[in-house]
Amino acid sequence: MCLIRDHFRALCRVSPHEPIGFASHSFLRDYKQHHLAMDEREPSCNPVEPLLQQVDDEDEFKPYPTQPDMGAAAPSMPSVPPKAEPTMDEMMKYDIVKATQYGVIERCKELVEAGFDVNQMDRENVSLLHWAAINNRQELAKYYISKGCIIDKFGGDLNSTPLHWATRQGHLPMMVQLMSYGADPSLRDGEGCSCIHLAAQFGHSSLVAYLLAKGQDVDMLDKNGMTALMWAAYRVIGPDPTRLLLKFDASVNKTDKFHHNTALHWAVMIGNNVAVNHLVEAGINLDAVNAKGETALDIAIAKKNHWLVKNLRKARIERGYDKSNCIQTYVHDKATRRRVIWTFPFIMLFLGGAIFELNCSWWLKLGFCVLTFLFYKGVTSLFFDDRAWTIEAPVAVYLATKLWMHVTWFVYFWPYVNRFTIQVMFSCNTLALTYYFWKAVRTDPGIIKSTREERIRVILEYSELQAFDLNQFCATCIQRRPIRSKHCSICDKCVSKFDHHCPWIYNCVGERNHKYFISYLFFLVGMISWCLFGCGLYWHHNVKYSWEDDGITGIAWKLMKASPWVFWIAMNAMFHVLWVGMLLICQLYQAVWLGETTNERLNINRYKHFHTEKKGQFVSPFDDEDEDEEDSFVYKPPRRGVIKNLIDVMGWRCMGLCRPDSTDWSKQFELPNAPPKSIRTAKFNVARDNYQYV
Incomplete structure (x- = not known):
């Protein structure tokens, strides 16, 4: 028992x-x-x-x-x-x-x-x-x-x-x-814990936030010298309240009174991988030792937690705590990893077509293919992880594809392009594509920022006044989230009028760069189409085929035999034009026809302002899709229409004829022109004189 x-x-x-x-x-x-x-x-x-x-x-x-x-x-x-x-x-x-x-x-x-x-x-x-x-x-x-x-x-x-x-x-x-x-709340119980220590122990992040907003010291010690951060790392498996305390600048290198453990020691003891990640990112001292002379890595080894051992060793090598061999030095160096990730697609895309373009025997080409495969496996296993594949590599793949398509145009297609207008149109498309790509990448998508004072005010407004709904609060950024905004887990920021995070531009798509992203997609489809036009022009002058005699497979063989490199570029172009074209159509359909963002489209059932009285049916409050006002029990702002939606998204202005919507979605917390909501103010007595917070 x-x-x-x-x-x-x-x-x-x-x-x-x-x-x-x-x-x-x-x-x-x-x-x-x-x-x-x-x-x-x-x-x-x-x-x-x-x-x-x-x-x-x-x-x-x-x-x-x-x-x-x-x-x-x-x-x-x-x-x-x-x-x-x-x-x-x-x-x-x-x-x-x-x-x-x-x-x-x-x-x-x-x-x-x-x-x-x-x-x-x-x-x-x-x-x-x-x-x-x-x-x-x-x-x-x-x-x-x-x-x-x-x-x-x-x-x-x-x-x-x-x-x-x-x-x-x-x-x-x-x-x-x-x-x-x-x-x-600063009084200690029989075990020496104040309220902030108890809230951290039991994972009540809402209470931790409220206590911090009311003036409690984030590094307050209990009778054992434990801080709330130590308790959170030791007792709560998950990101919060550890992440919340770090947002309020909790000291990561404090040690308790008896064991001299840091928060990292306590997190490693119970295998709290999430807390370990947050503490390492916060810059905690990885070489700190406790009363037994143990580092966090020593505890992880004793606990036989292989995941923590691997990641702590990696972090220690990156910070220079531990010596490593030549290979580990390059593999764990962030600058080297980034250079490899950005260079690798250029090399692989080149080798994919250049090997078959060589004028040598088939067995030699086969040998080069084997070496290329081994090179691919070796580099990806050493330098690529999930983040590299899904976040960093896609934009490098785009740049590599663009480079080799342009090289192919000037090396292979230029002799057959006789019209000056075609060269001008291709050059203009290239300049426009480069400009809009740069703007989509470098423009702030609409990141919502807040100061410590603003975070405190939001917590107090929500806890004491209940001034806004729960789904309007971002627990990661600790701020009130405007309508149509969302927290991006990759950028770790809240973005106004959030559409999606696009790895192909290494940035979020939001209120301020959505027009650049759509223009980028349009000219990207144009560039790929010009590349396919050049491939067709090249084959027209160099390949003679007959549909009746050769068939599809015979024609494909002749096209590949004429120039494996051109055939390789054409296959890449055909693949990219399909998904980029579909993405462009989806973007225009959602933004112009529906008046919605991708995030709203995918999670429409989570946003109350899209709900109607009919179960399972949703109406966008930002467009005139539905003519029946009685079907919606939420307020709908003045209707815009397809043309105005297009003007709003692209931000077009023309001597007063085109005037985009001037709503600043980074500061819009309710539907535009909606009637104000009543605030449910809690009725509390006046605080006593024996205790008062800021």
Whole structure:
């Protein structure tokens, strides 16, 4: 029995000194939230606990968090609502503790008015406010405080305040209410932890954010010298609240009092790979040693965590902590890796056609092909990873394709292009393509920036005033997200009027560079089409074939035999013109015809402003696709139309005839000209004089 209990505590990430009753509820709730989040199609990668948990806790009962485990002899306590709902007459017979736990306000008021002291402790040394706090009974908490209840009264086996209990359970509304009445989150419980340490231990990122916004020191130490960052790295498998604390400039190199472990040591101990990545990116000292003289790498080796060992060794070599051989020096050097990734497509695309263009025997060409394949496998295994293939290499492939197509034009096609107008048109297309590619790459797509003060204001507005919806908050950037914007997991930034992240331009496509991206696609299709025209012109002068005598395979063989290089370039051009053309058509269809972005099109069911009263049907509020205003229960701004949508996207202006929409989507949080929403302001008492935050 003890073995099972200890194993369950390990799963719940709690201390052996903490009872299983509280842990089980926290674990089950987090498990439920995790699976609900997985069922939702979330385009963002950065799942984090919402700032304000939209959970109805009025019918949920929380047992005492410090209740000792008495085994089978322990009296059963209801962890779930009973099968038969109690009647009002039955609830009016509850004692005041049970009535507080279940939120029976009338019964509690009746007993208090009859003379019950709200500061009286029960047999477990727990006050009524403790029970109200852990069960998120806000009305009862307000009532007890109005009757003179001591807010920061210590109680329970862990000698905690009601605010500690609310923090452990993750009740942000209760925390906001208690702190508005003067509850002090900097007080330590019996284990020496303040509220920010407890919130970090249990992964309540919303509470951590609120405490930091209210002025709590991000590097506050508990009695063991542990910071919130250390607790988050040690207890919470996932990006937050570790990432959140780093956003607020938590010190990464602090060590605890007894073990002298850094946050990285604690993360490696439990194999928290995500936290390790964030700490390494934050620049933590990889060579720091603890009281046993161990580095984080030493602990990873002892734990036999091969993934961490590999990545920590790689990081240490990159920073110069460890010596490496010649090959490792080049492989792990970021500048060298980038040069290889950007150069490799040029070499491979050249070899793919040049080998067969050689005037030598077939077996020699076969040998070159084998060597090329070995070269390809060796370079990709050493220098290429998932990020290189999906993010960095595509733009290099585009540049290599463009270069060799132009080389082919001037080397192979130039003698057969007799018209000067064709050369001028090809040159103009090349200049326009280069210009719009550069603008698409270098233009800020609409990155939304915020200062520390703005982040704090947003957290307070959301937690205390509930001034905007949950889906408008970016937990990664810690800022309010404008409508039509989205967080890009690759750039790690929020982008206004986000369309998608395009690896072919090494940038996001958003509000400010969408017009350049569409123009780039248009002229890219033009360049590939000119290349195919040149291939046809070359074959017309050098290959004689007959459809009746040769057939498709015979003609293909003659074309390839005439010039393997031209045939290779033609195959690349045919492949690229298909998908680039389809991408251009999709972009125009979405932006001009539908008035939507790619992100909105793919995740239309997640945005309420696209919903209609008919289930499964969606209407864009940014276009005039639907003539029936009654089908939509959301406000729709003035209609634009196809022509105006095109003008808006491309930003065309012509002496007042063409006037694009002037909406700044980086600052637009509601639909344009929509009626203002009412703000649900929480009614709180004035804070006491004994505690005040900035």
